[in-house]
Amino acid sequence: MNCLECQENLVAYLECVLDKSEALACREHLDACSSCRRECDALTRLQQRLATRGQVAARVSVVGRVMGRIRDTQSERSSSIHMIKTLLRWGLGAGAIAGVALVAVVLFSAKGQALASEVMAKGALAAKRLTSVHLQCRVRTAPGENFAHIDPSMDFVKVDLWKDCRRPSKWRVDKPGRVAVMDGQSTTLYLRAANAALKVPQPSAAAFDTGWLHELADIEQTLGAEMRLAQSKGSSLELSRETDASGAAKAVVTLETQSGLPDGDYLKNAFFNTADTRRVYRFDEPSGQLEALQVFLHTPSGDVLVMEVDRIEYNPTLDPGLFDLALPQNVNWIEEPKPAPDDPQAAAMTAEQAARAFFEACGREDWTEVSKYWPLPIDDRFKAFLSGVKVLQLGDSFTSTANDARFVPYEIQFKDGNVKKFNLALKRNGPGKRWTIDGGL
Amino acid sequence: MEEMDQEYVERCRNGEPDDFRFLVERYQKPLFAYLAGRLRDRALAEEAAQESFVRAFFALRRLDKPGAFHAWLLGIGRRVVHEFQRRAVRQVTVDCSWEPVDQKTERDWENDHLEEAIAALPESCQQVILLRFYEQLSCQEVADRLNLPLGTVTKTLSRAYAQLRHHLQSSTDPNPVGQPEVKP
Numbered sequence: 001m002n003c004l005e006c007q008e009n010l011v012a013y014l015e016c017v018l019d020k021s022e023a024l025a026c027r028e029h030l031d032a033c034s035s036c037r038r039e040c041d042a043l044t045r046l047q048q049r050l051a052t053r054g055q056v057a058a059r060v061s062v063v064g065r066v067m068g069r070i071r072d073t074q075s076e077r078s079s080s081i082h083m084i085k086t087l088l089r090w091g092l093g094a095g096a097i098a099g100v101a102l103v104a105v106v107l108f109s110a111k112g113q114a115l116a117s118e119v120m121a122k123g124a125l126a127a128k129r130l131t132s133v134h135l136q137c138r139v140r141t142a143p144g145e146n147f148a149h150i151d152p153s154m155d156f157v158k159v160d161l162w163k164d165c166r167r168p169s170k171w172r173v174d175k176p177g178r179v180a181v182m183d184g185q186s187t188t189l190y191l192r193a194a195n196a197a198l199k200v201p202q203p204s205a206a207a208f209d210t211g212w213l214h215e216l217a218d219i220e221q222t223l224g225a226e227m228r229l230a231q232s233k234g235s236s237l238e239l240s241r242e243t244d245a246s247g248a249a250k251a252v253v254t255l256e257t258q259s260g261l262p263d264g265d266y267l268k269n270a271f272f273n274t275a276d277t278r279r280v281y282r283f284d285e286p287s288g289q290l291e292a293l294q295v296f297l298h299t300p301s302g303d304v305l306v307m308e309v310d311r312i313e314y315n316p317t318l319d320p321g322l323f324d325l326a327l328p329q330n331v332n333w334i335e336e337p338k339p340a341p342d343d344p345q346a347a348a349m350t351a352e353q354a355a356r357a358f359f360e361a362c363g364r365e366d367w368t369e370v371s372k373y374w375p376l377p378i379d380d381r382f383k384a385f386l387s388g389v390k391v392l393q394l395g396d397s398f399t400s401t402a403n404d405a406r407f408v409p410y411e412i413q414f415k416d417g418n419v420k421k422f423n424l425a426l427k428r429n430g431p432g433k434r435w436t437i438d439g440g441l
Numbered sequence: 442m443e444e445m446d447q448e449y450v451e452r453c454r455n456g457e458p459d460d461f462r463f464l465v466e467r468y469q470k471p472l473f474a475y476l477a478g479r480l481r482d483r484a485l486a487e488e489a490a491q492e493s494f495v496r497a498f499f500a501l502r503r504l505d506k507p508g509a510f511h512a513w514l515l516g517i518g519r520r521v522v523h524e525f526q527r528r529a530v531r532q533v534t535v536d537c538s539w540e541p542v543d544q545k546t547e548r549d550w551e552n553d554h555l556e557e558a559i560a561a562l563p564e565s566c567q568q569v570i571l572l573r574f575y576e577q578l579s580c581q582e583v584a585d586r587l588n589l590p591l592g593t594v595t596k597t598l599s600r601a602y603a604q605l606r607h608h609l610q611s612s613t614d615p616n617p618v619g620q621p622e623v624k625p
Contacts, residue, residue, distance in 0.1 A: 011602065012595040015580045046602055047574075049555060054574040056477060057470035062487060066465050066494040070458060073495070167457055184456070203456035221462070 064225030116237035122288035127219035144177025249285035337430025354435035388415035450507035475556035558608035566601035
């Protein structure tokens with residue numbers, strides 16, 4: 001072997017992919033040629049530097065967190081309806097599985113953690129590159145409230161997500177009071193009770209507070225993110241094995257996590273990612289597929305199941321009509337806020353002043369004034385609810401570290417004499433930075 | 442052959458934000474290595490990597506050459522590093538999961554240009570380097586992944602090494618790879 005042949009084969013030699021005779025010839029040439037040996041040493045050093053970098057970065061994965069942040073940001077940018085923003089970044093917990101016979105040991109050891117990680121990794125692999133997915137969930141929430149709302153005291157409401165992952169991707173999220181559809185071109189929200197709709201003229205990955213469901217539908221990333229979260233926060237992964245009534249083997253992975261939100265925060269335990277919770281994932285053992293998830297919220301009176309994914313369809317054939325949202329002809333379109341002459345005065349108000357102005361305008365049935373604070377169409381239902389209302393008391397506003405709204409404590413009396421005490425959420429919105437009601441009615 | 446950066450960038454721009462994940466998957470490790478070398482804190486480097494990708498996503502429309510995504514991303518990462526250092530968000534901490542080879546290596550790493558040199562490679566060379574070293578695949582596995590003959594992979598590696606060495610020698614790299622180390 002001469003120098004030219006040696007240098008042509010040097011990388012293959014260093015990678016040990018030459019056959020024996022070529023490798024031997026290369027070795028013999030290197031032993032005899034100092035110039036080629038220097039070249040070989042230089043390549044080896046470069047390889048070592050590259051290998052060191054690869055080793056340092058080997059365990060890194062930020063895909064789930066990056067895509068989550070992008071979804072959250074897109075969602076916020078595309079939604080002009082600022083009802084209590086949901087902080088559902090899939091940071092919640094879940095509880096035990098009912099209705100199955102637990103037949104195997106629960107593994108708490110380091111080995112158990114490793115086995116639990118393997119189950120999660122297998123589940124992620126089984127969900128790789130989905131073309132479509134359908135999640136059937138039930139959530140303790142108000143039927144007409146935004147998609148992120150949960151309340152452990154409420155009954156379950158059915159929530160569905162269908163996603164066509166092929167290009168252009170499309171999705172639909174549906175609950176009894178509202179539906180959001182992204183048809184590949186635009187994203188529309190329809191509020192059934194108010195017969196009102198809002199259209200964003202762009203496709204969105206997760207508009208209108210549906211981000212948490214989209215993250216869950218992205219099973220591969222969700223499971224990967226859960227593992228990394230457990231590893232980085234030092235929380236435990238527990239693995240148990242079960243058989244169901246038909247004898248099918250199931251693997252159940254349980255995670256316990258802390259939200260990190262300070263005690264006493266107004267939104268502590270009010271949303272998934274502000275709660276200290278447990279999550280339980282159930283996998284089919286032979287296929288490795290995630291089959292179900294239950295989410296339990298820790299409350300002073302015990303754990304409460306607040307959300308359950310009871311069926312996951314992998315690669316189902318989806319009806320194209322799902323993504324074609326038919327709206328009533330008389331639908332009320334919700335428009336983006338426009339600049340107004342009194343924007344400077346409105347922007348100078350405090351949250352307390354804005355809350356008072358809103359309630360007092362409702363009291364005197366000045367719906368034009370009310371519309372300056374209320375972002376949705378003012379229909380007969382709304383008028384019947386708030387006309388004639390009196391302000392009994394307003395407190396000093398406060399904030400939460402989990403939300404950029406200001407909360408104004410209020411006590412109001414309705415026309416029928418009933419009194420309500422709660423906290424009105426307001427956010428600055430639109431080009432005039434006016435206070436807009438964001439929730440709490 | 443796997444799809445090229447330009448295709449993913451165009452799809453993201455055309456309303457397929459989910460496709461950004463492929464770019465994150467492809468470049469998260471070299472970006473992290475680059476950031477970790479400069480921030481010397483694993484947690485901070487992960488945070489900076491997230492920040493860099495999110496900024497890149499929302500600035501995709503301003504990327505003139507979609508095929509140069511990797512180099513552009515490192516530029517964003519460099520600015521994020523400067524911001525993090527300026528704001529001194531955190532004290533430099535010792536993270537047990539962070540295992541520099543030795544102090545000299547760690548110090549030199551701050552100033553070397555290896556990731557920039559990789560980003561400057563033709564995309565076919567970049568792809569092989571990333572899979573071989575950052576995804577830690579063998580040459581045969583790289584060949585299988587890219588559906589290429591094994592010989593093509595080793596030749597591509599050879600070309601990549603030559604260009605990396607040229608780039609590093611022409612920069613102010615503290616670890617020249619073309620010269621033998623001077624031993625005492």
